[in-house]
Amino acid sequence: MSLLRVSSPHMTRPGNTGDVMLLVIMATLPGLAMLTWFFGWGTFINILWASLVAIGCEALIVALRGRPVRHYLRDYSAILTAVLLGLSLPPLAPWWLTLIAVSFAIIVAKHLYGGIGQNPFNPAMVGYALVLIAFPVEMTSWLAPQTLSITPGQSMGFIDALFAIFPFLSKISLSVSVETFDAVTMATPLDAFKHKGALTAEEFWSTELIVSTVSWKAWQLVSIGFLVGGIYLIYRKIFTWHIPVSMLAALGIMSLIFWSTDPSNYAYPELHLLGGATMLGAFFIATDPVTAATSIKGKLYYGAGIGILVYLIRNWGNYPDAIAFAVLLMNFVAPLIDHYTQPRTYGHKSTK
């Protein structure tokens, strides 16, 4: 009998970082299901491809750093980054776009800063921002919702999506009937609204028929999918409600104020909350604990900051959506917020 000398506590809750990451990945499923339902297999294939790239990059760098590869792969953080990127990129984003985004996210944004837990910026958003700036055309062509599209012949199967993403595959596999497929791409509702030109909001909604009905509905459902996943994570205490709620509240209030003062120029709050990547951002991007503020008060400030920045960039910036930039900007501020929002410790009169 050899008795161990171990420092207390001797009991820990079962589980590890990998479990947390897996849970978050699972929570993206409702949103992913909606995306796949409306926009075909593109996103799904993106995620698979991104995950492969992520595992490869992670293993490579961890091996280069002389760390135990299996131990680090098992925290699933690289896969989560890949999943989040896959969900953010357009469904038919070409394979090299995903490759660039994911490898940059893992190698530069994560490991160059010291690996898991050390990165000051959300790796997925760094990767996303890179390809958004570098390849604006590819990044802004989103598929039209296919399930509700009028012509059934245009519905896109798994193979079609695969070939669209990896065009060279169609040349290799001759068995498959090569069928040039012209994906119907169109702007997201937010994008369309932003580029409505001289139209007033009312005119926009009446003219842009597809946006106003089919696409809009699809996006609402996708957002609700992410919302459901996010609420589940809050229920499982993976993160607290503070960041998503304050972010959504800030964005909602901002849009409400502007919309109520000038409804013909500003989109109504619902479009901001359910159009675009708002829900994905609020529950899965902004809540990335490594890069967010930590104290309760800090989280509220952090979330609100993202919400406000999203609104500002969407309305007056160059990009139709702004989650990535808003999150990255707030990543800069997070340490400062942390410094000024220490909670009051038991027995202390006030925070410093």
Add this chain to the structure above:
Amino acid sequence: MNWQPNKHLHTFHGGIHPPENKQQSTRAAIETTLLPSKLILPLQQHIGQQAKTLVQVGDQVLKGQMIAEPNGYVSAAVHAPTSGTVTAIEAHALPHPSGLSEQCIIIEPDGKDEWTQLTPVVDYQQLAKADLLQHISDAGITGLGGAGFPTAVKLNPSEDLPINTLILNAAECEPYITADDMLMREHAAEVITGLQIMAHILQPEKCLIGIEVNKPEAIAALQHAVDELQLTELITIERIPVKYPSGGEKQLIQILTGMEVPNGGIPADIGMVCHNVGTAVAVSRAIIKGEPLISRITTITGEAVSRQGNIEVLLGTPIDTLLAHFGVKQDKLHRLVMGGPMMGFTLDDVSLPVVKATNCILAATRKELPDPAPEQACIRCGMCAEACPASLLPQQLYWFSKSREFDKALSHNLLDCIECGACSYVCPSNIPLVQYYRFAKGEIRIEEHERTASDHARQRFEARTARLEQEEAEKEAKRQARAEAAAAAKKAKEAASDSNDDKAIDPKAAVVQAALERAKARKAKKAAETATGEVADDTPSKQPAVDKDTPKLSAVERAKARKAARAAEQGNEQTTDKAAKKGGLSALEKAKAKRAQQADGSKPSEQPESSSKAEKKGPSALERAKAKRAAEGEQLTNSDTAAVDNTEPAKAMSALEKAKAKRAAQSSDAESTAAAAAPVSALERAKAKRAEQAQQSPSEPAAEEKKQLSALERAKLKRAQAADNEASVETSAASTTDRPDSADKKPMSALERAKAKRAEQAMQDAAEDSAADTENRD
């Protein structure tokens, strides 16, 4: 009955809900029969000073006999848990996280279990508070909840902290532990009696018993006891929610009252005192039955013992005896914990004894308490911050501790961490957070210690540097003063010789001559005249004296002449110093003044002897200094009117002047004292001897005489010598007179040494100065 937590209670931030694992050990009643073959009683089972042994090896002791007494206020007695023989008093490993060894009394029980004479209190209500506390202290009671703070001390908060709430901690929130639960179930009446006694001592407005709702039997038993004793007015049983660490003193106070113990304070600061239920029972037994604390109830649990339960075990029982009693499965025992799984510490030696704070022995299998999982990176998920009962940010503290940024850790209130382990428990990355905090706390403590040590060293160094600088400055000032004084004296002499007849030149010539001779004998005789005759007189009376003596051309004359010259110098020195001082009193000057006063104070015996001072002696050093200075002023005026153009310093003296005056006076005192000649004191003998010595050879030591002198006199003597040498033209003479001094130095006090040093210094300076003086005159 309703087992829901009371609604009006407050809550604390965070907390966790680990599996309780309490059922295993509550199935059976508390066992009592276990008499080990050896008892190991550490002298240190409590917070505070180690107890002092009262027995010796081989002594027969009776059950309940005090074998070690408290050593100081915060300490606790140790008693023999059973009758037997003291077989050893030696260092033995202690059940302590440090694993260190300390002195233990080893008793071999004789099996008779024979009690010593007990002194129960018949009616504690009639007893004074101090007597009750003494009883509790004599019973060796310490907090039985875990920390082990002497109970009598905790029951005696300072007078200015009135206690309004006495809290009995019955939460027992740690998993596995059921000692308090079982104690309350079986000894509820004693718990309540103990609480009643404590309340009698502290006189609180109310007593609260905080108990987690997972102990329904205990709650019922307590309620029954309270009802039976008709104490419902005083005592309220508060059912609190099950949440770890609600049994933490600070957390329990927050739950029950909503108040927080202020940072760095104790519960008494907010009018509260918190005791454990086990302590209450011990107090009850000590007062009602007179029994000291010799046993406690301990939970033996874990899957590595074949039956789990509670046992009232004698303090000092080796844990292996206990484990064997409960059927330990040696092959399965993987981790042995004293205390609970959250805050307990591991034991790597089963021969350790049960001590007063041992509330649980957890013999766990590998499956039960698995080895720590590999630590993963912190992802700052914040679950730890959610769990922290002190509202800290454990993830930040972790980063700071790991990167050794201790100042940041401190600014994030690391020291408020109670090491409850909630953060480590919830951490998904399996980071041993508490270990990091312990490390950081330890490092901070070491740093603080080193800082204090280096501060002390720096202060010492600075003080020394300051002192050296001061001495240097003093020397410099003196040197300068003398140079000026010498110049002035020369001028004065010339003036004097002009105004008076050529007799005045004689002394001058005599001085030059005497310079070679170094015959200081002048002082004894010369002083005899000057001091007796002319101190109170004015110039004319002195002048004749000089006249009368001059023809003899003896040492006396020369000495007199010297004295005149020196007095002139001194007078001038004083003026210069005064002028210098006018710019403001520097620390240096103040120090001088002080030293002068000290010197003065150190020789009060001199006062009555000094004829010139006799009439003037004041009560304070200051006055004496003034008086002296006045006397000196007179002397100066007498000795050489022309030279003394500084009669005005007599008025309005600052501390500095007084100090200066003192020093000057001391030297003149020496003369006048000697001059008085009437009292045949050792001092005078010394003076006389010195005179002789000076006549013969200045370098010859009169050791045997000096030895007889008191330190005071020696100091005086030295000063006198110094004064002597002041006049010396030869520096060599100064350096030779140095020698007897150094031989003498040993028995002197620091003060005297300092004086002596100064005297030497002065002597050297004077030698140089007067040499210059002589040159000038020549």
